[in-house]
Every structure is written in structure tokens, then in C-alpha cells.
Amino acid sequence: MIRLTDTLRKRKTEFIPVEKGKVKMYTCGPTVYNTVHIGNARPAVVFDSLRRYFEYKGYRVTYVMNFTDIDDKIINRMKDEGWDYDLITTTFIREYLRDMQSLGVKPANYHPRTSHFVPETIDFIEKLVDKGFAYAVEGEIFYNVKKFPGYGELSHRKLEDMLSGARIEVDRRKKNPGDFTLWKPAKADEPYWNSPWGKGRPGWHIECSVMSTTLLGSPFDIHAGGNDLIFPHHENEKAQSESCLGGKFANYWLHNGMLQMNGSKMAKSVGNIISIRDAVSRYGKDAVRMFLFSTQFRSPIDYSEDRFEEWRKGAGRVNNALLRVEEIFDTVPPFQQRKTEWLEEKRKLFEKYLDDDFNTPRVLSLIFDIVKEMNATADKPFLKQAYWLIKGEWADVLGLFTDVPVKTKTTDTSGIDKIMELIIHSRETFRKNKMYEQADKIRDGLNEAGIKLLDTPDGTKWQQN
Numbered sequence: 001m002i003r004l005t006d007t008l009r010k011r012k013t014e015f016i017p018v019e020k021g022k023v024k025m026y027t028c029g030p031t032v033y034n035t036v037h038i039g040n041a042r043p044a045v046v047f048d049s050l051r052r053y054f055e056y057k058g059y060r061v062t063y064v065m066n067f068t069d070i071d072d073k074i075i076n077r078m079k080d081e082g083w084d085y086d087l088i089t090t091t092f093i094r095e096y097l098r099d100m101q102s103l104g105v106k107p108a109n110y111h112p113r114t115s116h117f118v119p120e121t122i123d124f125i126e127k128l129v130d131k132g133f134a135y136a137v138e139g140e141i142f143y144n145v146k147k148f149p150g151y152g153e154l155s156h157r158k159l160e161d162m163l164s165g166a167r168i169e170v171d172r173r174k175k176n177p178g179d180f181t182l183w184k185p186a187k188a189d190e191p192y193w194n195s196p197w198g199k200g201r202p203g204w205h206i207e208c209s210v211m212s213t214t215l216l217g218s219p220f221d222i223h224a225g226g227n228d229l230i231f232p233h234h235e236n237e238k239a240q241s242e243s244c245l246g247g248k249f250a251n252y253w254l255h256n257g258m259l260q261m262n263g264s265k266m267a268k269s270v271g272n273i274i275s276i277r278d279a280v281s282r283y284g285k286d287a288v289r290m291f292l293f294s295t296q297f298r299s300p301i302d303y304s305e306d307r308f309e310e311w312r313k314g315a316g317r318v319n320n321a322l323l324r325v326e327e328i329f330d331t332v333p334p335f336q337q338r339k340t341e342w343l344e345e346k347r348k349l350f351e352k353y354l355d356d357d358f359n360t361p362r363v364l365s366l367i368f369d370i371v372k373e374m375n376a377t378a379d380k381p382f383l384k385q386a387y388w389l390i391k392g393e394w395a396d397v398l399g400l401f402t403d404v405p406v407k408t409k410t411t412d413t414s415g416i417d418k419i420m421e422l423i424i425h426s427r428e429t430f431r432k433n434k435m436y437e438q439a440d441k442i443r444d445g446l447n448e449a450g451i452k453l454l455d456t457p458d459g460t461k462w463q464q465n
């Protein structure tokens with residue numbers, strides 16, 4: 001039984017799919033006007049992995065992650081830099097997919113773009129107008145939050161508090177300060193789509209309602225995203241969808257905590273961002289994913305270079321243990337015979353932890369427990385089984401340890417430097433005592449091992465061929 005903390009119910013809730021054996025899942029994707037940072041990678045990585053876990057459990061998953069390609073930020077970039085609108089969006093969709101590939105995130109079944117769903121969006125808004133949930137003022141369509149009794153229940157806010165707390169600068173055309181735009185008229189120099197209300201574009205919130213329900217039906221199972229989207233984005237999605245469809249929109253709402261740096265959210269506007277590209281090239285894909293899994297997804301997670309460095313070493317430990325097994329067996333056939341009870345217990349724990357609100361940090365420590373045993377034993381059946389448990393079963397769920405193994409040559413040469421210092425010192429001692437035969441033995445032995453000794457005026461140096 002999988003239990004997940006649902007933001008609406010505010011507690012861990014047993015997952016029961018709409019349709020037996022199937023999971024329909026939607027995660028809010030990026031606005032494509034620039035490259036993304038590792039804060040944006042968290043929902044992508046965590047919910048990618050949750051989707052794989054459902055697959056591991058035997059579900060057939062339909063996973064949707066959208067691209068917001070109609071947005072004021074894109075229009076601003078177009079105006080500020082004189083870029084072609086379509087060029088901005090297609091460029092940053094490509095960049096995003098490239099970043100996700102480098103992070104080992106599987107493509108979703110659908111990556112819909114807002115601009116490809118404009119006719120469906122217009123239908124959706126027309127229904128809201130017909131049903132009395134939305135109203136038009138000067139070519140702009142607003143959603144009337146007072147018409148939906150459940151408004152505020154997802155973010156656990158009271159509508160009355162929200163209205164009384166609203167700032168005065170509110171748009172006078174709105175019936176209530178909390179009303180939000182469904183359709184916005186285009187200014188002369190802005191891209192537009194034709195609609196019954198004139199030239200314009202969809203507002204932000206409506207797109208996710210349209211794309212999710214068009215592709216997944218309603219209700220669908222899981223709606224996911226960062227917890228910075230709960231209000232107003234998801235509250236508004238839920239309100240407009242349920243008033244349009246007359247029934248439930250999504251059965252479970254999952255929200256990840258923010259990635260923080262020195263206590264504040266990593267965001268372009270704060271200027272404390274690390275790009276995915278930098279992080280992957282500096283620490284490797286496995287380290288970035290392990291870092292993101294090192295805290296349960298609902299909690300905030302703190303970025304620091306030290307923590308990344310730790311995970312780089314941690315990922316290296318696991319990969320080296322797996323590589324050692326590959327070197328012992330050349331090819332490692334799946335192990336069919338008697339199972340080691342100790343490993344079977346670990347397998348049960350893996351599921352127990354992930355069933356319990358997708359508790360990835362406990363799974364990481366489970367992996368390190370096994371690696372410790374692998375490094376301490378020469379027991380071949382055990383090594384084979386441990387290898388297949390991590391590499392054959394868990395690696396695919398977590399998107400870890402899946403790269404073709406490359407023997408990691410340690411870049412840290414302080415160890416070998418020390419050893420060479422000792423050897424050179426011994427050779428010098430032999431020579432000082434006129435024990436040339438022993439001294440030459442060392443030189444020749446090193447030569448055979450591909451290490452050349454060079455006697456220079458500054459002392460003996462060595463080089464590796």
C-alpha cells in the first residue's frame with residue numbers, strides 16, 4: 001500500500017487509483033524563457049522517480065509535464081532583447097530537455113505546450129462564462145472566486161481573510177480582489193490568438209487545467225509541483241476545473257519543498273542559483289540526484305557545495321562497489337538460486353520506505369549498508385545478488401548508477417604521492433649505504449610497473465608512463 005501526504009487532506013493518505021492498475025499524473029513544468037537551475041530540478045527528479053516507482057510496483061503510468069510557452073516573462077524577453085517569440089520558446093524547451101537528459105530524467109509520456117491547446121482553452125473558458133463562474137470586462141475574462149464555495153481549501157486559507165487582506169491597488173474591474181485572469185487581451189506589439197473576446201492569450205492558471213484534463217481525463221490521480229505553486233496557481237487550477245467540470249479535478253496533491261541556499265529559496269530573482277549544467281558537470285548526475293533524494297521531498301533542502309561534494313564521494317563509493325563486482329565476474333548473470341535472507345530483508349525495506357510517503361533518504365542509507373557489506377566480503381553469490389538488487393532493480397527506480405561504468409581514476413593523487421615518497425626515500429637509503437643492487441631493484445621494479453625515476457639535481461622525481 002502506497003501512502004502519500006496529500007496537501008488538500010493535510011495527511012498521509014492511501015493511494016487508490018481512479019482506474020485499477022493505472023496512474024495518471026501531472027506535474028507543472030517550466031516557463032520556457034531561460035535555462036533552469038537545480039531548484040527547478042527537484043520536482044522534475046522527484047516526481048520522475050515516483051513515476052518509476054509506480055511502474056516498479058506494476059502500474060501503468062501516464063505522465064504529463066507541460067511547457068508554459070505563453071507567458072509575460074517570455075513576452076518581456078522578446079521585447080527587451082528583440083528576440084523572435086517562437087525562437088525563445090523552442091530554444092528553452094530544447095535546453096530544458098537537454099538538462100533533464102543529463103540528470104537522467106525520463107521524458108514524460110506527454111510534454112504539451114500551452115500554445116498547442118488554445119482552442120481547448122477557449123472552450124474551457126466559454127464553459128466557465130456560460131456557467132456564471134467567469135465574466136468579461138473590456139476583452140479580459142476573470143474568474144469569480146466567490147462563486148466557488150471550495151475556494152481556499154487546497155492552500156488552507158479562508159476566502160474572507162484573503163479578500164480583507166488584499167492590497168488596495170487591486171484592479172477596479174474585478175468583482176473581488178482575488179479574481180484572476182483567464183483570458184488577457186493582447187497589446188499591439190504582443191503575440192496573440194483569436195478568441196470570441198478578441199485577440200489575446202490565455203492567463204497562466206487555465207493552461208494546466210486544460211492540458212491535464214484533456215490528456216488525462218477527470219478526475220485524474222496525482223497533481224504535483226513545487227509548494228510555491230499551491231497558492232495561487234493550484235488553488236486557481238482546482239477552482240476553475242471543478243467549477244467547469246462539475247466534479248473532482250485531481251485526487252492527490254503532492255508538493256515538494258523548496259531548494260534553499262543560506263535559508264532563502266533558490267530563485268533567479270534572488271540571484272543565488274546554480275545551473276543544472278554546472279552541477280552535473282561538477283559533481284555528476286548521480287551526486288545531484290542523490291543530493292535531491294537526501295531529504296524527503298516535502299521538506300526544504302539546503303544547497304551547499306560541501307553537501308554536493310559529499311554526495312559525489314557517496315555516489316563514487318556505490319559505483320566502485322558495483323564496478324568491482326563487474327570486474328570479478330566479467331559479466332554478471334542474474335542470480336536465480338537461493339536468496340540471501342539479509343538482502344531479501346533489504347528489498348522489503350526498500351518498498352516499505354518508498355511506500356511510506358516516498359521516503360528516499362532511508363533508501364539511500366539502505367544502499368550504503370549494502371555497499372559496506374559488498375566491500376567487506378568475497379562471497380560471490382552474495383556479491384551477485386547485491387549487485388542485481390541495486391543495479392538491476394533499484395537503479396531504474398531512482399535513476400541512479402545507470403551509466404556505463406567507467407573505472408574512476410582517482411584525481412586525488414595525494415595517496416600515490418605519499419607512497420612514491422616512501423619508495424624514493426628507501427632507494428636513497430640503500431644508495432647511501434652502498435647497497436646498489438637493492439636500489440636498482442627498486443628502480444627496475446618501478447620501471448616494469450610503468451613508473452620512471454629521474455635523478456635530478458633537485459633530488460629524485462618520478463613520472464608515470
Ligand SMILES: [Zn+2]
Binds near residue numbers: 027028
Ligand atoms: Zn501548472
